[in-house]
Structure formats: structure tokens, C-alpha cells
Amino acid sequence: MTFIKNNSYLLLVIALCITFTFIGTNKIGSExxxxxxxxxxxxxxxxxxxxxxxxxxxxxxxxxxxxxxxxxxxxxxxxxxxxxxxxxxxxxxxxxxxxxxxxxx
The missing domain is CATH 3.10.350 (Membrane-bound Lytic Murein Transglycosylase D; Chain A)
Structure with missing residues (x-):
């Protein structure tokens, strides 16, 4: 639990990367x-x-x-x-x- 508290910014960056990857792949497929x-x-x-x-x-x-x-x-x-x-x-x-x-x- 302390790892998550100490590295919450890292988890946020990973979550944002995954989100933008899904958005990008959906956008490419709909062009x-x-x-x-x-x-x-x-x-x-x-x-x-x-x-x-x-x-x-x-x-x-x-x-x-x-x-x-x-x-x-x-x-x-x-x-x-x-x-x-x-x-x-x-x-x-x-x-x-x-x-x-x-x-x-």
C-alpha cells in the first residue's frame, strides 16, 4: 500500500497512457x-x-x-x-x- 501512495503519479501516468491508447485505436478504426x-x-x-x-x-x-x-x-x-x-x-x-x-x- 505504501508503494501505491509513494508512486501514485506513476500509476496516474500509466492509466493516462492506457486511456489515450484506447482512444487512439478507436479513432483510427473509425476514420x-x-x-x-x-x-x-x-x-x-x-x-x-x-x-x-x-x-x-x-x-x-x-x-x-x-x-x-x-x-x-x-x-x-x-x-x-x-x-x-x-x-x-x-x-x-x-x-x-x-x-x-x-x-x-
Whole structure:
């Protein structure tokens, strides 16, 4: 008990660190997984899917974009903002780190 009384500031710091860790992890998980682009002349959902969809099937990716933007048709208007789902490439990043560690180019 005397240890707790003598080191209460240390316990307070540990409790604060744990609290902020939980807050930070919850905040990261709730961030929107999209980026916004502005539609230019000639942009189509199919054309954007070639660039943004990675390994997701094109039709499935287009449906995600339509749902994310509440679109009823695939027609896009020049100058509109369009939310694009972000697809993270964890596997490729790990391969780059392994190449750097091994010295391969």
C-alpha cells in the first residue's frame, strides 16, 4: 500500500497512457476509408476502376463507389467530388521492406 501512495503519479501516468491508447485505436478504426477526387472531362467509373480498384473485380468496385456516393446511375458530371474507396496494399509494402533489408534492388 505504501508503494501505491509513494508512486501514485506513476500509476496516474500509466492509466493516462492506457486511456489515450484506447482512444487512439478507436479513432483510427473509425476514420473513413476513402479519398475524394474531382471528376474531370472523360472520367468514367470503368476508367477510374482500372486505376483505383487494384485486385477488386471492376463491377464490385464500381458498385462500392456508387454506394459510397449515393449514385443511382454510372453517369458522372465534370467538377463533382467523388469518394473513392481506399484499398491498402500491405503485402507490397512488406515486400519493399524485405528488399531494403536484404539490399536487393
Amino acid at each position: 473513413p476509408a476513402f479519398e475524394e477526387i474531382i471528376i474531370s472531362e472523360g472520367d468514367t467509373l470503368w476508367g477510374l476502376s482500372v486505376y483505383y480498384s487494384e485486385n477488386t473485380p471492376k463491377k464490385q468496385w464500381i458498385q462500392k463507389v456508387m454506394d459510397l456516393n449515393n449514385l443511382s446511375t454510372t453517369n458522372l458530371r465534370i467538377g463533382d467530388d467523388l469518394k473513392m474507396p481506399i484499398i491498402k496494399k500491405v503485402k507490397d509494402e512488406n515486400m519493399d521492406i524485405a528488399k531494403l533489408a536484404s539490399g536487393d534492388k
